[in-house]
Amino acid sequence: MSKSGFKTSPCTQYLCPAKILILEIFHIFLRLKFSLSAILGAIEGFITTFKGNRQLVVGLKYCGGCNPNYDRVALVAYLRQRLAGQIVFVRYDQPEAEMILAVEGCPTACADLASFEHLPVFIIKRPSEAEEFIMYVENRLNEQSAE
């Protein structure tokens, strides 16, 4: 696996709509971020799932943020909005996670990823890599719906 990029993944599984809604609400409460976009994203996610579309469950892992070159939390909020209905973020240690998104504040990329060897890991080290992640998610979901 390259440091910035991803490994090929096992297939995306279906999650029941109720579980996805609970996961979304849990995440929102956990972060205590009652931003409008997150709530709208969660509702939209629920509706999409209810309609039968797949969502990718992504375990979110940040580096420790000792001296980040950009706002990592804002970047994740942006991804949450852009990928509303397509992904669900959960804590990295949740068993539902199908892959890990590691959000690293600088090219040193020192987040401890040792425990994720069984999962595909996508690493973002600069804001421009957010678009690559969006493409990755969209491709992955497209491939799976074509299957």
Add this chain to the structure above:
Amino acid sequence: MMTPQQYEESLRKLNLEVYMFGKRVQNVVDDPIIRPSMNAVAKTYEMAQRPEYEDIMTVKSHVTGKRINRFTHIHQNVDDLVKKSKMGRLMGRATGCCFQRCVGMDALNALSIVTFDIDKAKGADYYKRFIKYLTYVQENDLVCDGAMTDPKGNRGLAPHQQADPDLFLHVVEERKDGIVVRGAKAHQTGAVNSHEIIVMPTIAMRAEDKDYAVSFALPADTKGIIYIMGRQSCDTRKLEEGLLDRGNAVFGGHEALVVFDNVFVPWERVFMYKEYEFAGSLVENFASYHRQSYACKVGVGDVLIGAAQTAAEYNGAEKASHVKDKIIEMNHLNETLYCGCISCASEGHREPSGTYVVDKLLANVHKQNVTRFPYEISRLAQDIAGGLMVTMPAEDDFKAPATGKWLEKYYAGNCDVPTLNRMRILRLIENLTLGTAAVGYLTESMHGAGSPQAQRIMIARLANLGEKKKAAKTLAGIDE
């Protein structure tokens, strides 16, 4: 792990004997002078709860396997040491002051090495006791005061030679169930925000001083422990209503003289008892870890550089080439400090106990730089800030109708910026370079973890001059 709220509640349950301005402090947690320092420690709990800082602030305990706050961790590899340095910078930047929790972490790590070594040499069982104590600290996510510095009286005399034997903390009685100690520890960082106090000897010792070679840990509110708060310049501004004149509206630090007036210590909390041959090793290990801990000054430096750049922008001077160059110089000095604390961690090694310790030469070089660079960074910040940072009137004068209009008019800088914001950033620079935070950023940089000469002695000892001479002689063609 505790939340910040649980930490605050846990402090309320302590019954500490604290004095300040000649009076007993009944409610330590809510005292306006002390409160900002409690906020700074609470921040170490808050950051540990946040996913975006968790990778630095928390770690898996090697004892229990549970996730713990890194401030209670024993370093298990080089990555742990590096993350400790990063945590110092992160916390320094988040609080702009001393967050007080490193001394305890450094004491725990030093004791993990030395208790193991004493056991190996003497067949004692200190290490087992220590691990039990460590587990208690980790499971309860406690703050420990690391108490090394004795008052020391006449600096030219050994502990047993002092006119008053209590000028170094010592054992006065041995009982079946424990020992009784008397003495004091000076300059104790975060003492009244701590659940525990870990005592260590202050210098290497000889047989004549064996009563002084003692290390132990006690709950902070043990009977006979008395705290007398140190004061800081501008401290009473915290009693005023407004926040502007404080500079740092939320956070601060504190130090105290901690008196041990015939205090009983049960055996299970004693980690060194008259093994004077190991006092020097405990001091050296603690000091090396703590010299690394001054990574915190890099984080505070980040705040000061940010404040200086902002002040320049508010003054409309940010494009001047000399201002730009001064900001570059401040960054150069600050990142040079960072190089030191990262390199001593990266070059760390494993001790027989399994604990990783920093490279001691590099840790001392780092701390020696810390005794100098924050002063130069402060000088440059004051240069960029202009004289107003020490001549501006009080917040109340900005609020008063008779004076406020004049201050608004004549203290305006860049017209896009509210005058009060300009005042706020200048007060922060004052706070860091002359006010309450200068205790941590300047004088503590000088003396904390040992005065400059202490590092020079270590540098002389560790600098491997033999290898340097050999290289020089080889290249010069000298064959001896």
